[in-house]
Amino acid sequence: MATNNNEDFYASPSETSQGRVFNVSGQDWESITDDLGDSIQERIVVNMGPQHPSTHGVLRLILELEGETVTEARCGIGYLHTGIEKNMEYRSWVQGVTFCTRMDYLSPFFNEATYVLGTERLLGIEDDIPEKAQVMRVLLMELNRISSHLVAVATGGMEIGALTVMTMGFRERELVLDLFETITGLRMNHAFIRPGGVAQDLPAGALDDIRAFIALMKKRLPEYADMCNANPIFRGRLVDVGHLDLAGCLALGITGPPLRATGYGWDLRKSEPYSGYETYDFDVQTWDTADAYGRFRVRLNEMQESLRIVEQAADRLANLEGAPVMVADKKIAWPSQLAIGSDGMGNSLDHIRHIMGESMESLIHHFKLVTEGFRVPAGQAYVPVESPRGEMGAHVVSDGGTRPFRVHFRDPSFVNLQGTSVMAEGGMISDIVVAIASIDPVMGGVDR
Amino acid sequence: MTPNEPNAGGRASDRGKESGKAAQTTPSEPGKGRPDSEDETPDAGKQQESHTREDLVVSTDTTKTFDRAVGTRQGMFGVAGTGDVSGFGGLSAPVVVPGASSRPYGGWFDETADVLTERLAADGLEQAVESVVVDKGEITFHVRREDVTAVMSVLRNDEKLRFEFLSSVSGVNYPADQGREMHVVYQLLSMSYNRRIRVEVTAPEADPHVPTVVPLYPTADWQEREAWDMFGIIFDGHPSLTRILMPDDWPGHPQRKDYPLGGIPVEYKGATVPPPDQRRSYN
Numbered sequence: 155m156a157t158n159n160n161e162d163f164y165a166s167p168s169e170t171s172q173g174r175v176f177n178v179s180g181q182d183w184e185s186i187t188d189d190l191g192d193s194i195q196e197r198i199v200v201n202m203g204p205q206h207p208s209t210h211g212v213l214r215l216i217l218e219l220e221g222e223t224v225t226e227a228r229c230g231i232g233y234l235h236t237g238i239e240k241n242m243e244y245r246s247w248v249q250g251v252t253f254c255t256r257m258d259y260l261s262p263f264f265n266e267a268t269y270v271l272g273t274e275r276l277l278g279i280e281d282d283i284p285e286k287a288q289v290m291r292v293l294l295m296e297l298n299r300i301s302s303h304l305v306a307v308a309t310g311g312m313e314i315g316a317l318t319v320m321t322m323g324f325r326e327r328e329l330v331l332d333l334f335e336t337i338t339g340l341r342m343n344h345a346f347i348r349p350g351g352v353a354q355d356l357p358a359g360a361l362d363d364i365r366a367f368i369a370l371m372k373k374r375l376p377e378y379a380d381m382c383n384a385n386p387i388f389r390g391r392l393v394d395v396g397h398l399d400l401a402g403c404l405a406l407g408i409t410g411p412p413l414r415a416t417g418y419g420w421d422l423r424k425s426e427p428y429s430g431y432e433t434y435d436f437d438v439q440t441w442d443t444a445d446a447y448g449r450f451r452v453r454l455n456e457m458q459e460s461l462r463i464v465e466q467a468a469d470r471l472a473n474l475e476g477a478p479v480m481v482a483d484k485k486i487a488w489p490s491q492l493a494i495g496s497d498g499m500g501n502s503l504d505h506i507r508h509i510m511g512e513s514m515e516s517l518i519h520h521f522k523l524v525t526e527g528f529r530v531p532a533g534q535a536y537v538p539v540e541s542p543r544g545e546m547g548a549h550v551v552s553d554g555g556t557r558p559f560r561v562h563f564r565d566p567s568f569v570n571l572q573g574t575s576v577m578a579e580g581g582m583i584s585d586i587v588v589a590i591a592s593i594d595p596v597m598g599g600v601d602r
Numbered sequence: 603m604t605p606n607e608p609n610a611g612g613r614a615s616d617r618g619k620e621s622g623k624a625a626q627t628t629p630s631e632p633g634k635g636r637p638d639s640e641d642e643t644p645d646a647g648k649q650q651e652s653h654t655r656e657d658l659v660v661s662t663d664t665t666k667t668f669d670r671a672v673g674t675r676q677g678m679f680g681v682a683g684t685g686d687v688s689g690f691g692g693l694s695a696p697v698v699v700p701g702a703s704s705r706p707y708g709g710w711f712d713e714t715a716d717v718l719t720e721r722l723a724a725d726g727l728e729q730a731v732e733s734v735v736v737d738k739g740e741i742t743f744h745v746r747r748e749d750v751t752a753v754m755s756v757l758r759n760d761e762k763l764r765f766e767f768l769s770s771v772s773g774v775n776y777p778a779d780q781g782r783e784m785h786v787v788y789q790l791l792s793m794s795y796n797r798r799i800r801v802e803v804t805a806p807e808a809d810p811h812v813p814t815v816v817p818l819y820p821t822a823d824w825q826e827r828e829a830w831d832m833f834g835i836i837f838d839g840h841p842s843l844t845r846i847l848m849p850d851d852w853p854g855h856p857q858r859k860d861y862p863l864g865g866i867p868v869e870y871k872g873a874t875v876p877p878p879d880q881r882r883s884y885n
Contacts, residue, residue: 231846231847232847235847235848237856241863243863244863245878275738276738405820405821406820407769407819408821420793425793425796426796426798525884526884527884532698532700534737534740536769536770536798536800545769547769547770547789549770549772549787554698555697560772562770562773562774564769564770564772564789568825568828569825
């Protein structure tokens with residue numbers, strides 16, 4: 155927008171005998187301070203963050219204090235805005251996965267899943283996704299839920315000074331990331347769930363690693379409960395802190411563990427099952443205290459449930475060896491397969507040999523699908539999934555082209571963070587750290 | 603199907619077709635009766651009490667939609683003038699989005715639409731819902747923008763609707779949809795009945811005002827601020843409509859279609875790769 159000197163927000167000009175003078179001391183500031191009167195003497199406004207170890211990422215908090223009591227709390231966000239939604243409009247539908255996996259970096263599979271499910275609904279191939287791809291999606295999402303909750307518990311512990319909880323949490327999370335690396339090739343930013351299925355079949359030996367992980371986690375998860383559940387210091391910091399009841403959650407759009415900690419067992423895996431969740435045996439975890447402690451316990455219990463689902467998914471995968479992981483429609487399915495070569499992972503040499511040496515038509519097909527991509531029928535879809543933080547949804551709009559017309563992500567971190575003021579005001583400044591940790595916002599998802 | 607002109611006249615003819623078709627449809631629930639016109643009061647006994655998985659899956663095979671053009675697609679490779687020797691440069695095809703659907707919408711869609719129509723008629727707002735689009739198993743109510751608050755409060759408060767949860771608010775910019783360039787899309791969820799609907803309002807780019815829904819759904823606060831930040835849609839009555847993701851002094855609204863993506867050309871071994879929005883690409 156055109157801005158000339160006369161419209162400068164921060165330096166209004168005035169003409170004097172010495173020429174034009176820009177007054178940068180600030181507009182109506184004096185009238186504001188005059189209005190405040192004497193109360194300004196007792197009023198302290200503290201800026202906390204965005205670079206602060208206890209604000210759970212690059213979150214800026216503007217706190218008005220009275221002594222150590224927070225009277226008003228406001229959030230400043232946007233420090234990690236990367237324009238992912240805009241960027242996705244300039245790439246093909248498959249490339250979009252590579253972008254959205256980077257939003258909420260602690261739960262990448264959920265970002266991918268909601269976008270891919272929306273795309274598949276627009277393509278009308280929801281019923282054609284192979285069973286093995288569905289099971290692998292569930293397996294990865296539940297492993298991801300464990301790793302994400304581990305970080306929530308770990309950083310939440312770190313922010314109140316419980317550093318042992320942090321080292322424990324990151325120790326176990328590393329095991330999950332090792333599994334991700336085995337299955338997808340990457341620890342984070344996988345871009346593994348693709349429209350039509352998943353990028354790769356399960357590599358040899360992955361099931362053994364998963365089984366070993368399940369056995370280990372059955373021993374390790376109870377350690378968190380032993381360490382924290384009855385710990386008087388831990389309880390003292392968390393119990394009754396960041397209270398938000400069911401009505402508050404619904405009004406502010408808060409989902410996930412904060413909603414379930416009010417005693418309402420709302421879980422999209424049960425209420426609107428996707429990827430075959432209705433066929434797995436698991437329970438929705440709730441708590442009835444509506445405080446930070448309840449959210450912690452919900453997360454702890456959900457990890458146990460996720461482990462149950464991972465176990466069931468691993469059993470199914472054992473019976474699905476060699477089954478397809480990509481939709482049969484060759485006009486949508488990614489043409490090439492990846493393979494581990496002498497120089498790392500890349501296109502399968504068999505595939506290169508086929509398209510370069512044997513079949514001109516395969517080469518054309520590969521070229522068209524990789525450079526142009528497939529067209530998605532015009533329309534819009536919204537298929538939310540239950541991410542570790544709540545309802546993660548992608549509003550996917552197509553105009554019938556080879557690129558998304560518009561993708562909007564309803565990120566649970568973004569929406570849940572609106573609860574900060576309600577949870578924090580009236581409490582101690584040290585409790586605001588606990589309240590925000592109990593929402594577990596991931597700023598990559600908040601700012602997108 | 604022939605796409606209509608992307609203007610008010612096109613929508614009017616859609617509505618005409620819709621009401622013409624509505625009379626000859628068959629009841630979705632035999633024996634329970636179904637109103638033939640939108641103005642008739644639905645039978646109270648028709649309300650479902652139990653909500654199973656089957657309720658969620660709505661078959662829309664019987665629904666006929668009338669598609670609506672929102673723009674034109676030129677060529678095939680995003681290249682104008684010289685440079686395109688493919689022969690596809692002369693292609694011109696309308697961009698068509700699914701338009702208004704006719705009755706029956708299928709499953710609980712009819713019930714929800716009936717209740718909404720009845721309640722709006724009681725408030726004298728028969729014209730509030732411009733059209734209903736049923737597509738890919740999801741239902742969208744296109745609502746006149748001046749009535750969005752009234753419609754949303756009915757959707758939230760009526761005990762047969764109970765859409766008590768606003769999932770998402772997002773802006774969409776259709777630059778070629780003349781007079782309706784800015785769309786605001788609300789995703790509503792009824793946790794009581796486990797149903798999802800979508801409400802869509804439009805505003806012309808020259809007058810991008812839409813009433814706020816923050817008093818009804820406080821969760822819309824940040825989401826409307828994001829739509830203002832990214833699209834420049836002004837939500838009248840919003841408590842503090844300021845930028846939220848972009849810096850406060852940022853010029854322009856980045857997710858509008860006419861706002862460039864940005865980026866710089868990258869040189870590598872003598873060749874130059876242009877930024878993504880200037881590359882030759884399929885469209």
